Amino acid sequence: xxxxxxxxxxxxxxxxxxxxxxxxxxxxxxxxxxxxxxxxxxxxxxxxxxxxxxxxxxxxxxxxxxxxxxxxxxxxxxxxxxxxxxxxxxxxxxxxxxxxxxxxxxxxxxxxxxxxxxxxxxxxxxxxxxxxxxxxxxxxxxxxxxxxxxxxxxxxxxxxxxxxxxxxxxxxxxxxxxxxxxxxxxxxxxxxxxxxxxxxxxxxxxxxxxxxxxxxxxxxxxxxxxxxxxxxxxxxxxxxxxxxxxxxxxxxxxxxxxxxxxxxxxxxxxxxxxxxxxxxxxxxxxxxxxxxxxxxxxxxxxxxxxxxxxxxxxxxxxxxxxxxxxxxxxxxxxxxxxxxxxxxxxxxxxxxxxxxxxxxxxxxxxxxxxxxxxxxxxx
Numbered sequence: 076x077x078x079x080x081x082x083x084x085x086x087x088x089x090x091x092x093x094x095x096x097x098x099x100x101x102x103x104x105x106x107x108x109x110x111x112x113x114x115x116x117x118x119x120x121x122x123x124x125x126x127x128x129x130x131x132x133x134x135x136x137x138x139x140x141x142x143x144x145x146x147x148x149x150x151x152x153x154x155x156x157x158x159x160x161x162x163x164x165x166x167x168x169x170x171x172x173x174x175x176x177x178x179x180x181x182x183x184x185x186x187x188x189x190x191x192x193x194x195x196x197x198x199x200x201x202x203x204x205x206x207x208x209x210x211x212x213x214x215x216x217x218x219x220x221x222x223x224x225x226x227x228x229x230x231x232x233x234x235x236x237x238x239x240x241x242x243x244x245x246x247x248x249x250x251x252x253x254x255x256x257x258x259x260x261x262x263x264x265x266x267x268x269x270x271x272x273x274x275x276x277x278x279x280x281x282x283x284x285x286x287x288x289x290x291x292x293x294x295x296x297x298x299x300x301x302x303x304x305x306x307x308x309x310x311x312x313x314x315x316x317x318x319x320x321x322x323x324x325x326x327x328x329x330x331x332x333x334x335x336x337x338x339x340x341x342x343x344x345x346x347x348x349x350x351x352x353x354x355x356x357x358x359x360x361x362x363x364x365x366x367x368x369x370x371x372x373x374x375x376x377x378x379x380x381x382x383x384x385x386x387x388x389x390x391x392x393x394x395x396x397x398x399x400x401x402x403x404x405x406x407x408x409x410x411x412x413x414x415x416x417x418x419x420x421x422x423x424x425x426x427x428x429x430x431x432x433x434x435x436x437x438x439x440x441x442x443x444x445x446x447x448x449x450x451x452x453x454x
Contacts, residue, residue, distance in 0.1 A: 096114055096115040096116075096453075097112065097113070097114045097115075097123070097163065097164040098112070098113050098114075098164065098168065098448075098449040098450070098452035098453040099111070099112045099162055099164040099166070099167045099168065099449060099452075100112075100113075100167075100168050100169075100170075100280070100444070100445040100446055100447065100448030100449035100450075100452070101153070101167050101168065101169045101170070101445060101448065102169075102170045102277065102280075102442075102444040102445040102448070103149060103153070103169070103170070103172075103260070103263070104130075104172070104299060104300065104444075105130075105141045105142060105143070105172070105299065105300050105301040105324075106129065106130055106131065106138075106139055106140060106141055106142065106299075106300035106301070106323075106324060106397075107127050107128060107129050107130055107300075107397070108127065108128050108130065108149075108152055108153055108156050109125070109126075109127045109441060109442050109444070109445045110125060110126050110127070110156055110157060110160055110162055110445055111124075111125045111442055111445040111446045111448075111449050112124050112125070112160075112162045112163070112164055112449065113425050113446070113449045113450070113453060115453055116426075119426050120424065120425045120426065120450065120453055121425060121426040121427070122422065122425045122426065122427040122431075122435075123162075123163075124160045124161050124162060125160060125442055125445070125446075126156050126157075126159055126160025126162075127156065127441065127442075128152055128155055128156040128159070130142045130144060130149070130152055133148045133149070133151070133152050134148065136338075137337070137338040137339045137342070138339070138342070139300065139323075139324060139327055139338065139339075139342040140324060140338060141300050141301040141322075141324045146259060146262050146263055146266065147266075149263050150263055150266045150267055153263060153267055154267055157267070165269050165270065166269070166270050166271070166272050166452075167264060167269055167270070167271050167272070168271065168272055168273055168274075168275065168448040168449060168451065168452045169260050169263075169264065169271055169273075169274050169275075169448065170274075170275060170276070170277040170280050170444045170445070170448055171252060171256050171257060171260060171274050171275065171276050171277065172256070172277060173276055173277050173278055173304055173316075173318065174302070174318070175252060175253045175255075175256030176250055176251060176252045176253065176256070176276050177203065177204060177211075177249075177250075177251045178248070178249070178250050178251075178276070178278070178313065178316040179200075179203050179248075179249055179316075180218065180246050180247065180248050180249070180314070180315070181196070181199045181200065181203070181246075181247050181249055182244045182245070182246055182247075183195065183196075183199065183244065183245050183247055184243070184244065184245075185243055185244060185245050187245070192215070192217070192247075196213065196215045196247060196249060197213050200213055200215075200249045200251060203249070203251075204251050206253075210253060210254055210255070211251040211252060211253055211254060212251070212252050212254055212257070213249065213250070213251050214249075214250045214252070215247050215248060215249045215250065216247070216248045216312065217245055217246075217247050217248075218245070218246040218247065218248055218309075218312055218314055219310055219312065246314075248312065248313060248314070250276055252276065257274055260274055261274075272452060273451075273452070275448060275451065277297075277304075277444045278295075278297065278304060278306045278313060278316065279313065279447070280443070280444045280445075280446075280447030280448045280451070281295060281297055281306070281395055281396075281443045281444050281447055282295060282306060282308055282311070282313060282447070283447040283450055283451060284395075284419070284421035284424065284443040284444070284446045284447035284450060285393050285395050285419040285420075285421055285443055285447075286308060286311060286393075288311065289308065289309075289311075289391065290310070291309075291387070291388075291389075291390040291391075292307055292308065292309045292314065292381075292385075292387050292388070292389050292390065293307070293308050293309075293389065293390065293391045293392070293393060294306070294307055294308075294374070294378065294389050294391070294392045294393070294414070295307075295308055295392075295393050295395060295419075296374065296392060296393070296394050296395070296396075296399070297395050297396040297399075297443075298322065298323060298370075298394065298395070298396040298397065298398025298399045298401070298404075298440075299322045299323065299396050299397070299398060300322045300323045300324040300397065300398070301320075301322045301324060301325075302318050302319060302320050302321065302322045303318070303319040303321060303322055303370050303374075303396075303398070304316075304317075304318055304319075304396075305317040305318070305319065305374060305377055307378075307381055307389065309387075314385075315377075315381050317377040319369075319370055319373045319374070321366060321369060321370055322398060323345075323397060323398035323401070325366060326345060326362075326363055326366045326367075326398075326401075327341045327342045327345055328341070329362050329363075329365070329366065330344060330345055330359065330362050330363070333358065333362050334356060334358070334359070334362075344356070344359060345359075345363065345401070346400075346401075346402075348360070348402065349363065349401045349402025349403045349404065350363055350364060350367065350401065350402060350403030350404060350406070350407055351402050351403045360403075363401070364407070367401075367404065367407055371407070371408065371411040371412075374411075374412075375411065375412070378412075388413075388414075389412075389414050390414055390415065391414050391415045391416075391417060392408065392412050392414050392415070392416050392417070393417050393418075393419050394408070394416070394417070394418050394419060394440060395419035395421075395440045395443045396440055396441070396443070397440065397441040399418065399419065399440040400437065400438075400440060400441065405418060418439075418440065419439060419440050419443055420436060420439050421439045421440070421442060421443040421446045421447070422435040422436070422438075422439045422442070422446065423439075424446070424450060425446070425450075
């Protein structure tokens with residue numbers, strides 16, 4: 076499996092130090108597992124190591140393919156990537172995939188007191204949740220009227236800021252997570268003889284890794300292998316969420332079928348040329364473009380809905396996730412959105428040696444979720 080690892084500097088700068096100064100973020104995606112370990116040195120978060128392993132081969136599929144593996148197949152893959160990347164911390168933070176949760180906002184009267192929220196939110200949320208309430212765990216934040224501090228980006232209701240009296244309504248972001256998904260992740264961790272300090276829905280980790288203090292609404296587009304996730308973020312809080320059921324693996328699949336080549340070759344070709352012209356295969360860019368146009372058109376619909384409802388325009392779009400690395404994607408996006416387009420650079424939040432700067436800049440979007448988890452743990 077070693078050749079599947081993008082472990083570029085395992086063993087770099089290993090130092091002693093208690094685990095409270097070390098944080099390991101684990102992102103188990105549909106096509107790969109990504110891990111990041113950071114440590115606190117002289118009060119600053121510093122990158123210790125990172126690595127990725129494709130899950131396809133564990134399901135007898137090509138690397139890059141979407142998988143739905145049982146716990147017993149994920150455990151050896153996680154062990155392998157932790158070993159190969161030289162992670163030393165044994166206490167992990169894990170991302171729960173967004174498809175195992177429901178994220179929506181509800182409106183409540185502004186006179187509701189904070190003490191009553193815990194009883195009222197589940198009752199209101201029930202209308203939106205298609206499974207029995209015993210199968211999910213509910214978290215909520217009151218969407219602030221003022222800017223919260225960035226540390227409040229946890230899925231944690233204790234420090235939610237209730238807006239002051241005055242408006243007729245308050246908006247509450249509700250996150251319902253399937254208990255089965257959390258149990259599955261707990262099982263993976265315990266079978267690796269490790270422990271987990273918390274679990275978090277992946278988009279919250281991604282927001283933490285990609286955002287500075289943005290005051291106007293920003294769209295975070297997370298290009299995954301199986302789907303594209305849209306989070307509208309205001310004051311560091313997710314204020315709207317939408318999923319597009321199309322991702323990087325669908326693009327490779329189309330290339331493979333259209334050009335009658337293997338999925339592996341299609342994946343390689345996609346990464347090498349992207350939306351730029353391939354002299355040997357002129358139709359490649361067109362095949363990719365069909366999918367990109369679909370994703371962007373769905374995104375524009377979601378943005379339009381948000382802008383109409385809230386009467387606020389999106390000023391910026393940040394790209395993250397492995398699919399954001401597609402060559403030419405940013406150039407096509409510029410013509411699709413009326414907003415500034417930016418590539419997420421999660422590793423800018425941690426110290427790292429200068430010689431790695433270029434590599435980390437290009438790989439950052441892929442490791443955003445894992446890094447966001449580690450950042451929360453270190454806080």
